[in-house]
Amino acid sequence: MAEETTHKIENITFSKTTLITALSVFFLSLFVVFLFLSSKSVWTQKIKEAEATVEPLRQENITLKSKLEFYRKQDSVYAKMVGEKVFDAKVIDNFRVYGLFKDKGQKYSIEEIAKKFNIPNAKAIKMSEVDEDNWFIIPVKGTHFVRKAESASSIAKKYYNNAADSILIKDFNPVIKMGNMIFIPYQK
Secondary structure: OHHHHHHHHHHHHHHHHHHHHHHHHHHHHHHHHHHHHHHHHHHHHHHHHHHHHHHHHHHHHHHHHHHHHHHHHHHHHHHHHHHHOOOOOOOOOOOOEEEEEEEOOOOOOHHHHHHHOOOOOHHHOEEEEEOOEEEEEEEEOEEEEOOOOOOHHHHHHHHOOOHHHHHHHHHHOOOOOOOOEEEEOOOO
């Protein structure tokens, strides 16, 4: 009989522990629900404020994306147009782009520069001597604004059929770095 009482006491003790645990979980849950409901209006207000701040940024992002797409298309059209351009010595009415090339130490003659940059008519090139350097005004295909991670080779792929013609870009433009405007010489 003593064993039965202990068993019952253990059952009651066990039941009290279970009951206390269940009540604790219940009251904790009620407390969490109370905290949630009391803070819900504040959270809702903060979410509305954040959405009001984000919406103009979304609209600006959409506008900037459409502008970027427009400029990418324009850049592609320009690159194609410049890439197809060839030097025609007989056409003098057409608009030409000219680049300024500095020859340090006067190493080249006008004829050598014409050959170096694929200008079949050396008379299209003008030269002036400034401080013991020759400055040549040379017809070029066009210009290119250097973007991040672009190299002479990647730029040459845009404008020339042969990527090896990147040497022309390097020869004409001693410094090719992001943010610079460079000249695109004629290829052979």
